[in-house]
Amino acid sequence: MIRSALTGGAVIAAASLAAAGGVAAEAESAGPAQPTVERVSPMRVSVNRTITIRGTGFSAVRRRNTVILKGAAGRLSFAKPLTASSTTLVVRIPTAAERILTQKSAGGVPTRVSLRVVTSRYGKVSIRRHSPILVSAGQ
Amino acid sequence: MVLLLVAALVALPVLMLQKPDPGAVNVPVPAAASNTAEGLPGPREALATNKPLVSLAVLNQSSDLESFEAKNPFKPIDQVSTGGAGTGSVPVAAAAIPVAGSPSASTAQTPIGSGSSGGGSAGGAPVGGAPTGSPVGDRPTTPIAPTTPNPPKTPSQPTPHKPQKLTYAVDATLTGPSRTVRYRSIAKLAMLPIQAAPVLIFLGVDDTGNNAVFLVDSTLTVVAGEGTCRASNMDCATLSLEPGQVEVFKDGQGNRYELRIDQIRAVSVASAARAQAKRLATAKEGAAHVSQAPRRRFVPPMITDLFLGESS
Numbered sequence: 001m002i003r004s005a006l007t008g009g010a011v012i013a014a015a016s017l018a019a020a021g022g023v024a025a026e027a028e029s030a031g032p033a034q035p036t037v038e039r040v041s042p043m044r045v046s047v048n049r050t051i052t053i054r055g056t057g058f059s060a061v062r063r064r065n066t067v068i069l070k071g072a073a074g075r076l077s078f079a080k081p082l083t084a085s086s087t088t089l090v091v092r093i094p095t096a097a098e099r100i101l102t103q104k105s106a107g108g109v110p111t112r113v114s115l116r117v118v119t120s121r122y123g124k125v126s127i128r129r130h131s132p133i134l135v136s137a138g139q
Numbered sequence: 140m141v142l143l144l145v146a147a148l149v150a151l152p153v154l155m156l157q158k159p160d161p162g163a164v165n166v167p168v169p170a171a172a173s174n175t176a177e178g179l180p181g182p183r184e185a186l187a188t189n190k191p192l193v194s195l196a197v198l199n200q201s202s203d204l205e206s207f208e209a210k211n212p213f214k215p216i217d218q219v220s221t222g223g224a225g226t227g228s229v230p231v232a233a234a235a236i237p238v239a240g241s242p243s244a245s246t247a248q249t250p251i252g253s254g255s256s257g258g259g260s261a262g263g264a265p266v267g268g269a270p271t272g273s274p275v276g277d278r279p280t281t282p283i284a285p286t287t288p289n290p291p292k293t294p295s296q297p298t299p300h301k302p303q304k305l306t307y308a309v310d311a312t313l314t315g316p317s318r319t320v321r322y323r324s325i326a327k328l329a330m331l332p333i334q335a336a337p338v339l340i341f342l343g344v345d346d347t348g349n350n351a352v353f354l355v356d357s358t359l360t361v362v363a364g365e366g367t368c369r370a371s372n373m374d375c376a377t378l379s380l381e382p383g384q385v386e387v388f389k390d391g392q393g394n395r396y397e398l399r400i401d402q403i404r405a406v407s408v409a410s411a412a413r414a415q416a417k418r419l420a421t422a423k424e425g426a427a428h429v430s431q432a433p434r435r436r437f438v439p440p441m442i443t444d445l446f447l448g449e450s451s
Binding site for chain 1: 334342355
């Protein structure tokens with residue numbers, strides 16, 4: 001008798017947790033999550049090469065994602081992904097990104113660029129650990 | 140003779156210091172009163188002829204204030220009119236005012252103080268009526284309606300104005316190398332000119348509400364314009380434009396872009412959400428929505444070249 005009661009209580013508790021999880025899931029599904037960059041590979045990349053960005057809050061529709069690379073002096077370069085899923089984006093660094101490198105007399109020098117993914121929401125900027133170093137195409 | 144004078148000097152103060160005998164003092168009756176009392180009819184005649192009556196017993200009474208009823212000036216008016224009658228030995232004139240035409244007019248002049256309270260040998264002298272003798276019965280009989288105090292006016296409380304949540308909607312025009320696109324209420328994070336190859340991203344309106352802010356791709360270089368670029372005009376990363384301002388760019392291939400802010404409007408969030416939903420549903424820019432606040436439209440000055448009038 002006691003055992004069945006405990007079991008029933010456990011079932012009820014499990015059902016409550018499931019319901020709570022469902023509510024949380026619904027709350028999250030009410031609006032898209034803010035895109036967040038969690039991992040980037042490789043961390044050193046040349047212009048016209050591709051990088052893989054992993055994270056959350058991406059749009060599975062490719063054209064709805066835009067990656068903003070922020071380089072020296074706050075200059076920006078926009079890039080559209082080649083492929084996209086909700087957690088992964090593959091992006092080719094555009095040629096125009098040469099302009100966001102720190103310019104020296106010898107040309108653009110390797111520059112750490114922060115990433116931000118924009119979907120229907122404005123994503124968080126990547127932290128330094130997840131901000132790759134961008135180098136010129138010839139290097 | 141001298142002794143007589145001394146005796147008179149001594150006797151005069153003594154006589155003056157003596158107490159007067161109360162029984163020997165006569166109440167002086169005013170001459171007018173006595174004359175009136177003499178001319179007035181007796182109580183029985185007065186009752187019979189409905190004439191005003193003044194009793195000599197009243198005149199003989201001492202002027203002691205205790206003989207009057209204590210008067211409470213704060214007594215309600217309804218209690219004053221009814222409570223005073225027949226309670227004291229002294230007639231109350233207010234209670235004796237007859238109302239013309241009413242059957243109580245005759246009874247109003249009956250001695251209301253009759254009974255045990257009359258006091259004295261007069262034995263309840265029939266006093267009462269209108270002491271002034273004025274023909275109160277001829278007065279217009281307008282019943283005095285009891286005045287009900289108006290309820291104090293409570294100040295009308297203004298209905299609480301519910302604050303409305305507003306947001307900004309920006310209308311802009313982008314002239315590209317091939318065509319001119321007019322955007323009505325640009326969505327936040329909209330990619331201009333097209334989403335597949337953006338060069339401008341609309342961030343929104345700044346906290347002043349006067350500037351539309353865009354992210355600018357590094358492929359664009361500012362040629363001219365009235366906007367504010369950060370970090371610099373050569374390296375324009377963010378662009379702020381007020382209504383009516385124009386910024387001109389050129390990309391790496393020499394294509395020219397001209398961005399102009401037509402107006403910044405304040406609209407309700409609900410209408411903006413409806414417009415957004417409609418825009419998503421129809422996949423068209425420029426869903427109509429109702430403006431809730433005065434527009435801050437840039438209106439170019441009107442230049443007049445021709446007009447009708449008389450020549451001087």
